[in-house]
Amino acid sequence: MGISVEGANKCFGDFQALDDVSIEVPDGSLTALLGPSGSGKSTLLRAIAGLETLDAGRVLIDGEDVSRTPTQKREVGFVFQHYAAFKHMTVYENVGFGLKIRKWKKDKIRARVDELLNLVQLPGLADRYPSQLSGGQRQRMALARALAVQPQVLLLDEPFGALDAKVRKDLRTWLRNLHEEMNVTTIFVTHDQEEAMDVAGQLVVMNQGRVEQSGSADDLYEKPANEFVMSFVGEVNRLGDNFVRPHDIEIVRDRDDSTEEAMVQRIVALGFEIRVELVLGDGTEVWAQLTRGELQRLELQEGQIAYLRPVQAKSFNGAPPSDTSGASTPQGSADGGDAEVSAAV
Amino acid sequence: MEAHAAQSPAAPRSRPLRLPGVGAGLGRGVVVLWLSVIVLLPLAALLDKSLSEGLGHFWSQVTSPQAIQSLKLILVCSLIVVAINAVFGTIVAWLLVRDNFPGKSIVNAIIDLPFALPTIVASLILIELWGKNSPVGVDIALTRAAIVVALCFVTLPFVVRAVQPLLIEMDRDMEEAAASLGAGGFTIFRRIIFPNLLPGLAAGVALAFARALGEYGSVLLFAGGKKDTTVASILIGQQIEQGNESGAAAISIVLLAMALACLLVITLIQRWGSRHERSQVNLAANPVITGAAEEKDDQRE
Ligand SMILES: Nc1ncnc2c1ncn2[C@@H]1O[C@H](COP(=O)(O)OP(=O)(O)O)[C@@H](O)[C@H]1O
Numbered sequence: 001m002g003i004s005v006e007g008a009n010k011c012f013g014d015f016q017a018l019d020d021v022s023i024e025v026p027d028g029s030l031t032a033l034l035g036p037s038g039s040g041k042s043t044l045l046r047a048i049a050g051l052e053t054l055d056a057g058r059v060l061i062d063g064e065d066v067s068r069t070p071t072q073k074r075e076v077g078f079v080f081q082h083y084a085a086f087k088h089m090t091v092y093e094n095v096g097f098g099l100k101i102r103k104w105k106k107d108k109i110r111a112r113v114d115e116l117l118n119l120v121q122l123p124g125l126a127d128r129y130p131s132q133l134s135g136g137q138r139q140r141m142a143l144a145r146a147l148a149v150q151p152q153v154l155l156l157d158e159p160f161g162a163l164d165a166k167v168r169k170d171l172r173t174w175l176r177n178l179h180e181e182m183n184v185t186t187i188f189v190t191h192d193q194e195e196a197m198d199v200a201g202q203l204v205v206m207n208q209g210r211v212e213q214s215g216s217a218d219d220l221y222e223k224p225a226n227e228f229v230m231s232f233v234g235e236v237n238r239l240g241d242n243f244v245r246p247h248d249i250e251i252v253r254d255r256d257d258s259t260e261e262a263m264v265q266r267i268v269a270l271g272f273e274i275r276v277e278l279v280l281g282d283g284t285e286v287w288a289q290l291t292r293g294e295l296q297r298l299e300l301q302e303g304q305i306a307y308l309r310p311v312q313a314k315s316f317n318g319a320p321p322s323d324t325s326g327a328s329t330p331q332g333s334a335d336g337g338d339a340e341v342s343a344a345v
Numbered sequence: 346m347e348a349h350a351a352q353s354p355a356a357p358r359s360r361p362l363r364l365p366g367v368g369a370g371l372g373r374g375v376v377v378l379w380l381s382v383i384v385l386l387p388l389a390a391l392l393d394k395s396l397s398e399g400l401g402h403f404w405s406q407v408t409s410p411q412a413i414q415s416l417k418l419i420l421v422c423s424l425i426v427v428a429i430n431a432v433f434g435t436i437v438a439w440l441l442v443r444d445n446f447p448g449k450s451i452v453n454a455i456i457d458l459p460f461a462l463p464t465i466v467a468s469l470i471l472i473e474l475w476g477k478n479s480p481v482g483v484d485i486a487l488t489r490a491a492i493v494v495a496l497c498f499v500t501l502p503f504v505v506r507a508v509q510p511l512l513i514e515m516d517r518d519m520e521e522a523a524a525s526l527g528a529g530g531f532t533i534f535r536r537i538i539f540p541n542l543l544p545g546l547a548a549g550v551a552l553a554f555a556r557a558l559g560e561y562g563s564v565l566l567f568a569g570g571k572k573d574t575t576v577a578s579i580l581i582g583q584q585i586e587q588g589n590e591s592g593a594a595a596i597s598i599v600l601l602a603m604a605l606a607c608l609l610v611i612t613l614i615q616r617w618g619s620r621h622e623r624s625q626v627n628l629a630a631n632p633v634i635t636g637a638a639e640e641k642d643d644q645r646e
Contacts, residue, residue: 051521071524078525084518088540088621097536098526129621142522149526 001062001152001185002027003048008057010043010209017043018054019209025187025202027062030179032196033189035206036232041189044206045155048187049076061152077146077184081158083138085130091117091141092126098149116144119178136167147182156188160195172199193233197221205229227316237286242313249288250309251276251298259307262286264300276300278308391601395594406595411580416599419576422489423557426496427504427550434504434553435546441505442512456506459499464562471495471567491568492576499563500553507549511542544618548611555607558600 003025010018017040025031033041046052048059050071058067066074086094093100095116096109104112117123120140130138139159146154159175160168176199179186190196196203197217204214205228213225217233224230230243237244252259262278265285269275274290288308290298300306395403406412440446441453459467473479475494476486485491515538523533561578568574570583577600584593 049525051525071521072527072529074525076525078522080518080522082516082518084516084522086519086523086537087516097523097528101527101532131621145522145526 002060003153003185003187004060005044005048006058006060008044008047008059009055010040010047010052011055016209018047018057021057021206021209021211023204023211023214025185028183028185029202030176030186030188030200031202031204032200033187033204033206034193034196034232035191035212037191039206040209041191041206042157043209045157045187045189048153049078049155050074051078075149075152077143077149077151077154079139079142079146079154079156079159081161083130083135083142083162085138085142087130089129090126091122091128091130091133094130094141095126095144095148097145102149112148113144116148119147120144121174134167135163136171139163139171143178147184151184154184154186156186158189158191161190168195175199197233203233205232207232224314230314230316235287235289239280239284239286239310239313241317242310242315244286244310244313246275246287246289248310248312249286250311251288251290251294251300252307252309253298255307259309262306262308264302264304264306267295267300267302278306388601391594391597394591395598396591397594398591402591403595403598406589406592407599411575412577412592412596412599415575415577415580416596418489418492418574419558419578420603422492422496422576423554425493426500426557427554429493429497430500430504430553431546431550434501434549435508435542437501438505438508438512442509456502460502464499464560465566467498468495468563468566471498471563476567486567487569487571487574489568489574492564492574495563495567496557496560499560500557503553503556504546504549507545507552508542511545515541544614547614547618551607551611551614555604558603558607 003023005021005023008018008021009016019040021040021044023044033044035041043052047054048061050059050066050069054067058065060066061074061076086097089097092113095113099109099112113126114123117126120143122137122140122144125133125137125141130141133141139162143156143159156175160171163171172195175188188199201216202214203217203220205212205220207228212232213220213229215223220229220233224233227243230236235246237246237249255261260280262280264276265279266277267274268277269292272292274292274295275287276290276295277285277287279285286308298306395406407416437456441449441456462470471491471494472486474481475483475491477484485494519537519541520533523537528536559578560576561582564574564576565579565582568576570579575583577596581593581596581600584590584596
């Protein structure tokens with residue numbers, strides 16, 4: 001079931017949490033709402049679930065306007081960051097809750113709950129209380145509970161936010177596989193761009209209650225619509241009006257027209273990757289990402305002068321960057337608001 | 346005890362850290378002494394007094410028609426009162442936590458008034474409201490209804506203050522999760538909210554019951570010590586006036602036993618309430634349950 005939100009507005013007091021937000025989520029997709037904390041992701045997700053009412057705008061599920069439909073009738077599965085486990089009920093009772101409300105027969109509930117506990121890899125824990133489970137197990141129980149009633153759509157609000165890094169990674173892979181298996185339209189909220197890119201096929205980047213851009217991970221990374229998206233979906237250096245990814249900075253030993261002089265300030269080895277921090281003549285700090293091999297070839301030392309060349313820079317303000325080489329801005333030309341420019345080599 | 350704990354590193358993590366040595370010993374000594382002076386000695390004296398004229402006398406005192414009638418009366422009234430309190434106390438707590446209305450903080454402060462007010466003053470207020478000169482024209486003074494009203498008044502805070510912290514701490518996500526699973530308002534209350542309030546509610550009810558059993562001042566003035574409105578505590582007062590101290594002590598012992606039974610019930614409820622949690626229901630959050638608070642302080646030392 002596809003989901004669309006049209007012109008959503010929501011204020012809390014005089015704070016505007018959603019500012020004319022429209023998104024389109026295709027049927028069967030796995031979509032991430034990505035953005036810094038406070039950008040309105042949860043509010044949007046909760047509005048889709050009917051846990052928050054919009055001041056203006058519409059929510060459509062499968063083409064049907066559900067803006068006035070109460071949560072109970074929207075047939076959405078919702079998973080909360082802090083699990084929202086019914087702590088006075090066993091795992092079995094938690095997962096079977098929605099079915100019991102729908103007045104299913106005992107044996108049918110039992111069969112369905114067993115099936116789901118297998119699906120979320122919690123067999124044999126049916127009689128435990130949530131307090132006797134780990135965080136990851138609790139979240140999987142919550143997912144089973146949401147899936148039990150066969151929702152039209154699955155909404156996950158920072159589902160891995162409260163878990164530690166290792167469990168997070170595991171669950172991420174697991175969620176992707178689960179989605180492939182179940183094929184329920186799924187939206188999940190995260191502030192972690194790596195998580196979003198890893199799990200989701202489609203991303204919606206939000207900032208200050210607005211949608212900045214949506215598209216695939218590649219789209220966002222390669223063709224960011226603006227400075228915010230560019231810096232949110234990856235590391236970025238600012239060189240005057242231009243933005244350059246650290247792996248798009250080339251370091252060479254000999255100067256020429258396209259290079260800029262810089263001093264190597266620090267070299268940090270992060271396993272295979274090397275982070276080289278440099279200062280330009282005007283004091284701008286940048287960092288470049290090299291491989292171990294590149295570093296060895298260059299024989300870089302801290303404190304040494306090197307020459308760097310942005311391989312690919314982006315400019316978003318429409319103003320053509322200065323092309324005097326050796327100045328604070330790198331070589332390049334821009335032809336529009338989000339022009340992609342390649343440095344002349 | 347410390348040595349034992351040191352030998353078994355697998356001891357539960359939840360064990361409070363105990364400082365060995367003089368500090369802890371002194372602390373415990375003070376507590377025991379304090380409890381002895383304040384509670385245990387008077388209790389022993391009371392027990393001694395009640396049995397001073399033998400078991401037979403004790404028995405005849407507590408089974409006299411007068412005594413039985415007064416005990417029955419206070420039991421029935423207390424049961425009615427806690428039933429009313431359970432419902433209204435929960436509603437009041439609910440409004441205080443979940444609702445926003447003008448003057449909420451004032452209402453919140455007023456809830457404790459029955460605690461702060463001398464019971465004599467309480468009964469004067471009640472007589473003004475529900476006595477001969479009642480502004481609403483309802484005169485229930487010196488009737489059994491007056492007992493119930495007086496007891497309701499003095500025990501109102503117990504349930505409110507026991508339920509309130511549980512409501513404040515309750516995870517709203519649970520209710521939203523239930524709603525997304527299709528549960529309507531009533532189902533959410535019955536299956537999600539109520540089970541989570543129950544331990545606090547039950548503890549509040551048990552405390553209110555214990556308090557109602559022994560209430561004296563407000564009942565004396567408002568309901569009077571008439572033949573059909575004499576509750577156990579008032580009978581005790583009458584017996585003392587008549588010089589029958591051992592009789593008074595005997596009835597006191599019965600009241601005391603009932604109050605102790607209430608405390609036992611509270612403890613059991615706490616156990617039960619925490620069956621699915623690692624931490625116990627936090628009764629110490631309730632300022633009226635000083636006993637629990639003292640116990641906690643003791644452990645922290
Ligand atoms: N119920 C609420 N009352 C008041 N402010 C709220 C409420 N819910 C969210 N907000 C505010 O709205 C903003 C957006 O919140 P949220 O949608 O949770 O952001 P995100 O999920 O991106 O972190 C936040 O600044 C938050 O403080």
